[in-house]
Amino acid sequence: MALSPAANSEGPAANSEGPAANSEGPAANSEGPATKNGSPMPFVRLKLRLIANGLRGRPGRIALFVTGVLVSGIFAVAGYAIFAVPGVLDDGRAAATLLPLGGSALVLGWVVLPLVFFGVDESLDPARFALFPLRRRTLIAGLFTAALVGLPALATLVATAGTVSTAAQLGGGGAALVQFAGIVAGLLLCVAVSRSVTSAFATGLRSRRSRDLAVVLLAVVAALLGPLQLAVLAGLERADWEAFGTVARIAGWTPLGAPYSIGLDVAAGRAWAVPVKLLIVGAAIAGLLWWWSATLERAMLGAAASGRGGEAAETGSPVDRLVGRLLFGRRLPATRFGALVGREVRYWLRETRRRAALITFTVVGLFLPVSVSMSGGSPGLMGGFVGALAAVALANQFGYEGSAYAANMTAGVPGRTEIHSRAAAHALFTVPLLMVVAIVVALVSGRPEGLAAQFGGLVAAYGVGLGVVLPVSVIAAYALPETTSPFALSSGGGAAKGLLTLGAMLATVVVSVPLQVVAFFLGDVWLWLGLPAGIAYGCAAYLIGSGVAGDLLDRRMPELLAAVTPGR
Amino acid sequence: MTCYFRTMTVPAQRHREEPPAAMSLRGLVKHFDTKLAVSGVSLDVPAGSFYGLLGPNGAGKTTTLSMAVGLLRPDAGQAFLQGYDVWADPAAAKARLGVLPDGVRLFDRLTGPELLAYHGLLRGMDAATVDQRARELLDVLELSSAGRTMVVDYSAGMRKKIGLACALLHAPRLLVLDEPFEAVDPVSAARIRDILQRYVAGGGTVIFSSHVMEVVERLCSHVAILSDGVLRLHGTLGAVRGDRSLEEVFVQVVGGRVGTGSELAWL
Structure with a gap:
């Protein structure tokens, strides 16, 4: 670019002013003059401006915001009411249990919720400040203050204010004042802990591998929620209040519960505990801020991929690597079908969303029939449900790899070959699993003689499920987000089509019912007839469904590709 | 079925033009x-x-x-x-036809050699030819050292190269x-x-x-x-x-x- 001499002579002067202007902070751009002494106020104004701009002219967003306000309000009022109950009842013992434990739960909520909804609010993502010459202390102070401004912090403050009311009832004005200091310290702790954990998490999730691992862990946790819930409920039935009191006393001396129990300490005449507990909380906040500051720098670098060197070269010819050494050391034929199945099998093992689906299905598939047969229900009907559930993993099978499907289109893979290969690869994982389910159910329900019929029923349901789901996967495919973030949700359009999946599942259960009815009326004969009849029923349903799906695919390939390509 | 279509579509080739067009587009609208x-x-x-x-x-x-x-x-x-x-x-x-699309993902959870084998077999080539050509392509495009790395972890340039290798494999x-x-x-x-x-x-x-x-x-x-x-x-x-x-x-x-x-x- 040609510059005039005059412009050149002015250049350096203008440049030398640049950094000074920048050091005023990011808000300087939008908010006019800002302070130079590292005040956090520009960050707060920036956050408020971002919220306001986000709402401007977007009814959907406004509705979401109003919903958020309502939910926060309900949370705040309910929290206040719960925390104030011991005071109203004038029950010191209940207060000594509820306040530390409830407060601890609240702090833990601040740790977990941002992780689950990670990526929802990135308005003040540290990575966006990477290019500004800000001192780290200024940045921390600013981000911390900005995080205090918001519905969650406000709702938490109001909810915990219930403890102030309780302290006032139990110990008078002095206790209330101390407790108020406690809830402010508690709020600071909540924000510090959530910001620092989020930041550390962002740093930890930089590589694709750790993100993949996080997805799998999340799937395991999600799948275990059901069993865990039962275990906790069973534990509660046996628990006594003494144990809770002990736990609460201990929690009161940890940073989690300390801020919420100091008012009670005053009321109980243990004023000496107040400075000690405040010191504990203060030290915890300081430690968290230090940790945050340490991870912030790495978080600011964002998800820039760190180059890894090539891994050890693998032996074997390329074709062997694709179709050889599959499950159980089997080999697939070196044909088009073999290649398709080999690729699918590898995707079930390597692609995070598919792996998560397999894990979830394994846990649910084992847990549901076992819990049903333990509680004396009919494992037969539950088997139908499990078989249908297995097939549902294929409801958006084309969405998993998105636009990569273009390769199969340019290679001219016929629709039926495509569908058969995908079903075959899924069956390689699912059928052995169904066998395990049948064995476990037979053992748990104490009817080993029903094993074959049980397995037949499962295969029938799986076959019917595939028959229903495969056409759905062609008609109602939708794009999944391309990001590998474990917490990215499919936005918008997927929801309606997800409902269709639910419909497919219901249809599967309905179509499986005739077999269940026959089984019921045949009684013991079914023990012998169940396996062959189930397999025949399942295969017939699969053949019809896959045929329909294959023909649909032949007609709709470009439309399918467009549907699964994100951002169109 | 193919024969039927061939008799239908071959006349579309314009014989008066020499040499015949490798690709001809007629009034495409989108x-x-x-x-x-x-x-x-x-x-x-x-x-x-x-x-x-x-x-x-x-x-x-x-x-x-x-x-x-x-x-x-x-x-x-x-x-x-x-x-x-x-x-x-x-x-x-x-x-x-060989295609290298842009803005389209590859089957990136496969390694480079696996991806090539996949494309070769998908095109109906026999295993020995696929192996020989895939090795040669990986060598020429300097992708052999990537070993067991999945394509998703390749750099942008490497991804273009493996995509090109996939397009060339069946000698279109x-x-x-x-x-x-x-x-x-x-x-x-x-x-x-x-x-x-x-x-x-x-x-x-x-x-x-x-x-x-x-x-x-x-x-x-x-x-x-x-x-x-x-x-x-x-x-x-x-x-x-x-x-x-x-x-x-x-x-x-x-x-x-x-x-x-x-x-x-x-x-």
Whole structure:
């Protein structure tokens, strides 16, 4: 670019002013003059401006915001009411249990919720400040203050204010004042802990591998929620209040519960505990801020991929690597079908969303029939449900790899070959699993003689499920987000089509019912007839469904590709 | 069924033209919602030519090529590859075609060798040939050292190279490449140029899109300039360029601004 001499002579002067202007902070751009002494106020104004701009002219967003306000309000009022109950009842013992434990739960909520909804609010993502010459202390102070401004912090403050009311009832004005200091310290702790954990998490999730691992862990946790819930409920039935009191006393001396129990300490005449507990909380906040500051720098670098060197070269010819050494050391034929199945099998093992689906299905598939047969229900009907559930993993099978499907289109893979290969690869994982389910159910329900019929029923349901789901996967495919973030949700359009999946599942259960009815009326004969009849029923349903799906695919390939390509 | 279609589609080949076009597009139109992405593109790519499709960002290059190779259904118009109608007889049209799409994912949870084997077997080649050619391609494109790394962990340049290898594996007679030189380092770009030039010298046809004038000027025998979904200019490089540089012609045809020297004076 040609510059005039005059412009050149002015250049350096203008440049030398640049950094000074920048050091005023990011808000300087939008908010006019800002302070130079590292005040956090520009960050707060920036956050408020971002919220306001986000709402401007977007009814959907406004509705979401109003919903958020309502939910926060309900949370705040309910929290206040719960925390104030011991005071109203004038029950010191209940207060000594509820306040530390409830407060601890609240702090833990601040740790977990941002992780689950990670990526929802990135308005003040540290990575966006990477290019500004800000001192780290200024940045921390600013981000911390900005995080205090918001519905969650406000709702938490109001909810915990219930403890102030309780302290006032139990110990008078002095206790209330101390407790108020406690809830402010508690709020600071909540924000510090959530910001620092989020930041550390962002740093930890930089590589694709750790993100993949996080997805799998999340799937395991999600799948275990059901069993865990039962275990906790069973534990509660046996628990006594003494144990809770002990736990609460201990929690009161940890940073989690300390801020919420100091008012009670005053009321109980243990004023000496107040400075000690405040010191504990203060030290915890300081430690968290230090940790945050340490991870912030790495978080600011964002998800820039760190180059890894090539891994050890693998032996074997390329074709062997694709179709050889599959499950159980089997080999697939070196044909088009073999290649398709080999690729699918590898995707079930390597692609995070598919792996998560397999894990979830394994846990649910084992847990549901076992819990049903333990509680004396009919494992037969539950088997139908499990078989249908297995097939549902294929409801958006084309969405998993998105636009990569273009390769199969340019290679001219016929629709039926495509569908058969995908079903075959899924069956390689699912059928052995169904066998395990049948064995476990037979053992748990104490009817080993029903094993074959049980397995037949499962295969029938799986076959019917595939028959229903495969056409759905062609008609109602939708794009999944391309990001590998474990917490990215499919936005918008997927929801309606997800409902269709639910419909497919219901249809599967309905179509499986005739077999269940026959089984019921045949009684013991079914023990012998169940396996062959189930397999025949399942295969017939699969053949019809896959045929329909294959023909649909032949007609709709470009439309399918467009549907699964994100951002169109 | 194939025979039936062949008798139907072969007459579409225009015998009076010599040599027959490797790719010919007839009035392709595509709307996205209300936006007209491609409006009536007709183009003949002669067999044995090295054809460059030029255009600014958003000109409709990718949309046009997607319709030409059967990835995107046009609202109107036809596309013929080696005389076969892509939308009436896809199997025959795609058989001798290699495609490197842009903005389309690969099956990136496979390793490089696995991906090549996948493409080879998908094209119905026998295992021994796939192995031999895949090894050679990996070697030539310097991808052998990637070993067990999945394609998802490849750099952008490596991804382009493995995509190109997949397109070349079955020795097609027509290569359609969308932005083959984007994000590729100079050394690899030189290697790719070399491979493509030898391919054309051996009788193959290449059509590729780009917005880098130097590459097009250096490689192509023919160019077409596309902007706002309309084909503005096409023909042999010499005919399009005249006695000016390709960049001058391009900027003039596309209607870009020409600097007067007075704007941004403070820089």
